[in-house]
Amino acid sequence: MIRATARKICMLGDFGVGKTSLVARYVHGTFSEKYLTTVGVKVDTCQVARPDGTDCKLVVWDMAGRNGVDALAASYLRGASGLLMVADGTRAATLRTALDLLMQARAVVPDAAAVLMLNKLDLIEHWEIEPLTVAELRNSLPVFETSALSGDGVVRAFAALTAKLPA
Amino acid sequence: MNDLDRLRQILLEEDRRALAAAAQRLDVAESRQHGLADRLPQALEAVQSGAQRERFARAMAAPVATALGSAVRGNRHLIIDALFPIIGPTIRKAVGEAMRGLVADINQALESSFTLRGLAWRVEAWRSGVPYAEVVLKHTLAWQVDHLFLIERASGLVLHRASAPELPALDADAIAGMLTAIADFVSDSVGRDGGDTLESARVGEHVLWLIQGPRANLACFIRGVPGSALYARLQERLERIHAAIDAEGASDELVASVGADALDLTALTRDAATAEPRRRTAWWPLLLVILAVVAALAWHVLRDRSWETRMEALRTRLGAHPGFVLTALDDTRRPDVVVHGLLDPDAAPIEPLLAATRAAGGAPQLAVQGYLSTDDAIVLRRARRLLAPPDSVRLTVGGGVLGLDGVAAATGWRRPRLRAPMIAGVREVRLAVEAAASPAEFARAELEQLARQLPEIKGTFERGVAAAPDSEAFVDALAERLRGIEQQAATAGVEVTLVAVGCNDATGADRTNAGLREGRGAWLRAALIERGVPAALIRVAGDTDPAFQDRPLERSAYVHMELSSRP
Numbered sequence: 001m002i003r004a005t006a007r008k009i010c011m012l013g014d015f016g017v018g019k020t021s022l023v024a025r026y027v028h029g030t031f032s033e034k035y036l037t038t039v040g041v042k043v044d045t046c047q048v049a050r051p052d053g054t055d056c057k058l059v060v061w062d063m064a065g066r067n068g069v070d071a072l073a074a075s076y077l078r079g080a081s082g083l084l085m086v087a088d089g090t091r092a093a094t095l096r097t098a099l100d101l102l103m104q105a106r107a108v109v110p111d112a113a114a115v116l117m118l119n120k121l122d123l124i125e126h127w128e129i130e131p132l133t134v135a136e137l138r139n140s141l142p143v144f145e146t147s148a149l150s151g152d153g154v155v156r157a158f159a160a161l162t163a164k165l166p167a
Numbered sequence: 168m169n170d171l172d173r174l175r176q177i178l179l180e181e182d183r184r185a186l187a188a189a190a191q192r193l194d195v196a197e198s199r200q201h202g203l204a205d206r207l208p209q210a211l212e213a214v215q216s217g218a219q220r221e222r223f224a225r226a227m228a229a230p231v232a233t234a235l236g237s238a239v240r241g242n243r244h245l246i247i248d249a250l251f252p253i254i255g256p257t258i259r260k261a262v263g264e265a266m267r268g269l270v271a272d273i274n275q276a277l278e279s280s281f282t283l284r285g286l287a288w289r290v291e292a293w294r295s296g297v298p299y300a301e302v303v304l305k306h307t308l309a310w311q312v313d314h315l316f317l318i319e320r321a322s323g324l325v326l327h328r329a330s331a332p333e334l335p336a337l338d339a340d341a342i343a344g345m346l347t348a349i350a351d352f353v354s355d356s357v358g359r360d361g362g363d364t365l366e367s368a369r370v371g372e373h374v375l376w377l378i379q380g381p382r383a384n385l386a387c388f389i390r391g392v393p394g395s396a397l398y399a400r401l402q403e404r405l406e407r408i409h410a411a412i413d414a415e416g417a418s419d420e421l422v423a424s425v426g427a428d429a430l431d432l433t434a435l436t437r438d439a440a441t442a443e444p445r446r447r448t449a450w451w452p453l454l455l456v457i458l459a460v461v462a463a464l465a466w467h468v469l470r471d472r473s474w475e476t477r478m479e480a481l482r483t484r485l486g487a488h489p490g491f492v493l494t495a496l497d498d499t500r501r502p503d504v505v506v507h508g509l510l511d512p513d514a515a516p517i518e519p520l521l522a523a524t525r526a527a528g529g530a531p532q533l534a535v536q537g538y539l540s541t542d543d544a545i546v547l548r549r550a551r552r553l554l555a556p557p558d559s560v561r562l563t564v565g566g567g568v569l570g571l572d573g574v575a576a577a578t579g580w581r582r583p584r585l586r587a588p589m590i591a592g593v594r595e596v597r598l599a600v601e602a603a604a605s606p607a608e609f610a611r612a613e614l615e616q617l618a619r620q621l622p623e624i625k626g627t628f629e630r631g632v633a634a635a636p637d638s639e640a641f642v643d644a645l646a647e648r649l650r651g652i653e654q655q656a657a658t659a660g661v662e663v664t665l666v667a668v669g670c671n672d673a674t675g676a677d678r679t680n681a682g683l684r685e686g687r688g689a690w691l692r693a694a695l696i697e698r699g700v701p702a703a704l705i706r707v708a709g710d711t712d713p714a715f716q717d718r719p720l721e722r723s724a725y726v727h728m729e730l731s732s733r734p
């Protein structure tokens with residue numbers, strides 16, 4: 001099969017955890033306080049440099065917030081090389097959802113690389129997720145504390161995922 | 168001022184002041200009323216820009232509407248005059264717009280109708296069953312493929328892409344991803360059993376076609392109105408790509424080059440533009456038409472032939488009809504026929520001969536004039552009619568010679584004898600009539616004549632005693648001739664005996680034949696008795712009777728009459 005040069009990345013996570021905001025921050029360098037929930041999916045693209053110095057195009061599928069992978073979500077996930085799991089640090093429940101979603105997504109795209117983003121780092125004083133839990137999580141997958149508002153950790157998280165993508 | 172005045176002042180002061188105040192209020196009211204006309208416009212203006220504006224508009228709506236209504240009813244022309252400058256141009260503009268469209272349509276129709284190309288389009292429209300206008304549209308409206316994406320079906324990632332030159336760059340990956348997501352969404356939400364897919368969409372002047380394959384899809388953005396040929400070409404290309412993908416051991420380079428080839432826009436446009444639509448031309452309607460024409464022709468020719476034979480037959484029959492001369496047979500107004508000719512009044516009617524044309528659906532007409540025929544048969548009929556000879560006188564005509572022989576009563580025979588030579592067509596008369604002086608003599612002559620004629624009236628048998636088909640008529644004729652024979656015999660003073668004679672043909676055993684002769688004679692006797700011939704007068708010929716030893720060799724029966732003097 002002819003290989004596409006671009007790589008497909010899917011953003012997965014509960015409602016309002018900041019998926020759209022993270023894409024906006026990473027791709028366009030912008031942030032908005034306004035919450036406009038995503039309907040269906042929004043596809044964006046961006047160019048990233050891989051560690052080996054080559055350029056790679058990412059096609060980012062910003063999927064609507066959800067807590068399960070249904071048939072339609074599965075069809076959106078097909079062909080993805082990377083999964084960006086997003087949880088909201090201020091709501092512990094969203095972390096459980098993110099891990100649930102990751103497990104379900106693995107059934108559709110078993111070979112996809114995955115990275116977990118714990119978002120809203122700028123609200124660290126309101127976080128419900130214990131540092132101990134975070135340390136525990138790092139044993140099983142790369143975890144990044146990010147803030148779409150300030151931009152902290154966003155580029156690092158995307159770069160880490162890009163690095164993990166199959167050549 | 169005296170006390171009274173003061174008192175009055177004290178008493179009435181209250182009233183007076185009230186009066187003065189009232190008068191003053193009246194003045195003020197009056198002056199307000201007076202200035203209202205000046206102040207009203209100002210007040211209305213103030214209300215328009217003030218906080219009460221909405222309320223004012225609401226309050227005014229009803230009275231203004233009523234006022235407008237009564238104004239339209241009462242001062243129609245005023246309103247029309249006022250609106251004219253607005254309505255006129257509006258109507259003109261609308262009509263103009265419509266006319267422009269119409270004229271454009273007519274122009275196109277005219278332009279394409281009277282050219283060779285237009286004619287070809289008409290033929291195409293006729294052949295393919297597509298309305299003419301659609302064919303014109305298909306040929307006149309240009310289209311252009313702006314973008315063509317080969318999209319990996321699963322991921323929605325772009326595998327290959329091609330865009331027309333001089334178009335602003337666009338993010339193919341994002342578009343392909345969104346398209347895939349939308350197509351997935353559409354199939355998931357409205358597609359039945361997952362089988363239905365998004366196939367096309369319209370975006371402004373663009374048509375988007377999504378041609379789906381098992382491993383990859385083609386997304387085609389087209390400007391204008393594309394024909395079905397383009398769709399077919401795209402499908403072909405997608406099939407070619409799939410063939411390359413699925414081919415065993417196909418290298419990535421090969422597949423890539425096939426994909427790149429398939430997405431060559433110039434080639435695609437050329438192919439689709441020159442190729443006729445993949446619609447199969449239906450030849451069978453033309454074939455049917457040809458067949459129908461041939462069948463109609465054949466039928467016509469056949470009918471013509473059969474008509475000709477019928478006419479020929481009619482002509483011969485009319486030509487052979489005694490007493491009729493055919494001058495013309497006019498069948499130009501087929502199937503009606505006019506028969507022109509000359510007909511002798513004594514000829515048999517010719518109407519029965521026209522049955523053939525009537526059978527062919529025609530309405531035969533006769534345009535016949537009278538004449539006198541010299542045909543022997545007709546002359547004979549004429550002589551019979553004019554002379555009305557008694558049964559005992561026989562008439563013959565041959566070569567214009569009228570022969571008369573037999574017996575006739577002397578008194579009744581004078582006139583016919585004088586008249587005979589004057590009958591038209593009679594050249595000569597041969598008279599051999601015995602004039603009988605007394606009634607007895609005449610009756611006897613008549614009986615002798617009858618005795619001579621009787622053996623000629625024969626009935627023939629099929630086989631056995633079973634009567635021949637025409638036997639009934641023959642027995643009737645025989646009985647007719649024998650009517651009143653007893654009376655006549657009495658007048659003539661003779662004894663009459665009738666013998667029914669049965670005959671047989673040469674074949675068969677003697678014994679059977681004898682039985683047959685007996686049986687046929689008996690049958691004839693019975694048949695005659697049944698028709699009123701006195702039984703005592705008639706007997707069956709005995710087989711040993713020497714008078715009937717030399718019977719004719721045929722299956723027949725006849726009557727023999729013997730006359731003998733009364734004792």
Ligand SMILES: Nc1nc2c(ncn2[C@@H]2O[C@H](COP(=O)(O)OP(=O)(O)OP(=O)(O)O)[C@@H](O)[C@H]2O)c(=O)[nH]1
Binds near residue numbers: 022038065
């Ligand atoms: N303070 C803060 N607010 C954030 C951050 N990221 C997102 N938000 C806010 O969180 C809300 C939801 O953000 P979205 O990006 O729309 O969330 P989402 O995950 O795309 O939501 P869905 O599309 O509904 O699933 C918005 O009001 C954002 O402004 C962050 O890092 N810090």
Ligand SMILES: [Mg+2]
Binds near residue numbers: 020021037038062065
């Ligand atoms: Mg969103």
